[in-house]
Amino acid sequence: MTARLLVAEDEEIMRITVLDHLRDQGWEVDEAANGAQALELVKANRYDVLVSDIRMPVMDGASLLAEVKKLSPRTEVVMMTAYGSTDDAVNCLKKGAVDYILKPFDLEDLSFRIRRILEVQAVKARCVSLENSCGPRRPLIGSSTPMQQMLRLVSQVAMAEASALIHGESGTGKELVAAAIHYESRRAAKPYIRVNCAAIPAGLLESELFGHEKGAFTGADKQVIGKFELADQGTILLDEIGDMPLDLQVKLLRVLQEREIERLGGKAPIPVDVRVLCATAKNLAEEVQKGNFRQDLFYRLQVIPISVPPLRERGEDILELAGFFLREFGRERGLRLELSAEAAKALQGYSFPGNVRELRNMLERVSVLAPASRIQLWDLPVEVRGAAVQAGAEEAEVEELAAAVARAEKKCILGALKKTDGNKTEAAAILGISRKNLWEKMKQYEL
Numbered sequence: 001m002t003a004r005l006l007v008a009e010d011e012e013i014m015r016i017t018v019l020d021h022l023r024d025q026g027w028e029v030d031e032a033a034n035g036a037q038a039l040e041l042v043k044a045n046r047y048d049v050l051v052s053d054i055r056m057p058v059m060d061g062a063s064l065l066a067e068v069k070k071l072s073p074r075t076e077v078v079m080m081t082a083y084g085s086t087d088d089a090v091n092c093l094k095k096g097a098v099d100y101i102l103k104p105f106d107l108e109d110l111s112f113r114i115r116r117i118l119e120v121q122a123v124k125a126r127c128v129s130l131e132n133s134c135g136p137r138r139p140l141i142g143s144s145t146p147m148q149q150m151l152r153l154v155s156q157v158a159m160a161e162a163s164a165l166i167h168g169e170s171g172t173g174k175e176l177v178a179a180a181i182h183y184e185s186r187r188a189a190k191p192y193i194r195v196n197c198a199a200i201p202a203g204l205l206e207s208e209l210f211g212h213e214k215g216a217f218t219g220a221d222k223q224v225i226g227k228f229e230l231a232d233q234g235t236i237l238l239d240e241i242g243d244m245p246l247d248l249q250v251k252l253l254r255v256l257q258e259r260e261i262e263r264l265g266g267k268a269p270i271p272v273d274v275r276v277l278c279a280t281a282k283n284l285a286e287e288v289q290k291g292n293f294r295q296d297l298f299y300r301l302q303v304i305p306i307s308v309p310p311l312r313e314r315g316e317d318i319l320e321l322a323g324f325f326l327r328e329f330g331r332e333r334g335l336r337l338e339l340s341a342e343a344a345k346a347l348q349g350y351s352f353p354g355n356v357r358e359l360r361n362m363l364e365r366v367s368v369l370a371p372a373s374r375i376q377l378w379d380l381p382v383e384v385r386g387a388a389v390q391a392g393a394e395e396a397e398v399e400e401l402a403a404a405v406a407r408a409e410k411k412c413i414l415g416a417l418k419k420t421d422g423n424k425t426e427a428a429a430i431l432g433i434s435r436k437n438l439w440e441k442m443k444q445y446e447l
Helices: 012-024 035-044 061-071 083-094 107-132 145-158 174-183 202-210 246-258 284-290 295-301 311-333 341-348 355-369 382-419 424-431 435-444
Strands: 004-008 028-032 049-053 076-082 099-103 164-167 192-196 235-239 275-280 304-307
Touching (some): 004 012, 012 028, 028 035, 035 061, 049 061, 061 076, 061 083, 076 083, 099 107, 145 174, 145 304, 145 311, 164 174, 202 246, 284 295, 341 382, 382 424, 382 435, 424 435
Parallel strands (some): 004 049, 164 275, 164 304
């Protein structure tokens, strides 16, 4: 995404010169003739870098710096200063400015400094994204028809900017779908933040999402940046959105509509550019009917619905997933783990109520406890073995019925032959079959 800059300079010629040069670099650049104008623009927009003169009318650069750091801490500030005011520039560095440049300066030097700042911001955003994605990104695995249909939808959705609601049973991999959408989108290099709405107490969730100012409530001894600000220009996943309290749903709806947030205890709205993805195992339409979820928020979130199929509906993916997980666990233990034919058949016959998460956790446990690298049927949990035994018993019952039918046929044929003193034509007539059919059955039963 194109970086957005703001130039605050009271000398018109200087301002236009800097403005034109920075726009030539491909950046989106706004201008302000003094600190007060610049502050209003910061309140209304999100800027990556502010380039500001120190000496300006109405509001000077130092005062502007202090206000910008309150409103938008992630906006980096570069101060422009004349040679005689370097002390002011150093003081600004102490207060949060990232750099300063002495007038007159080379425009290429200025653009080089800004480019370096943007690169550092990208690295920081990437680090935040990795920290919040909880470990390595696992691929979405599956060749089944339901999975392939969903994967095609994910690729289409990724390139859009609309909100998406990801629905599926617990353990189906909804968070992996959200991550895939982010990392296939134009926001991939920007932060990806996950928030589990069910795991955070209701009283703390608002502060977690929107942040708070120092003194906003008892114990708020410093300013805290919320997840929406951390996700600025990137993506935020609100997992288990169905558990969000109703009063907070109202504030979330405002964020989606106005594209701005307010910290607890804050006095001014802060613009944010965030794509919102939501995930839930609940049926939100039913929650709306029960009064547990706002209808207007439901419609706003479900611009693009994505349904993640349960594992029982894509049974042909089980062995593909199992192979992936066993390779992962095998690398950790320095082994080449594999399934025996009986173990593989048992896994395919199990319903997996806990879906992919249950399969993964099961195989992780088995990979540690199994005595050999080849996993046998008896290494699997009792519920999987029980399903396999039941399936085997049903198969055995079918075989026993076939044997019973054979015994009955053999008995009837012998009886008919005895009654006719071995006359096959008469015996076939009694049995109601052709002589050829009788002969084939006698051969089959070795009579």
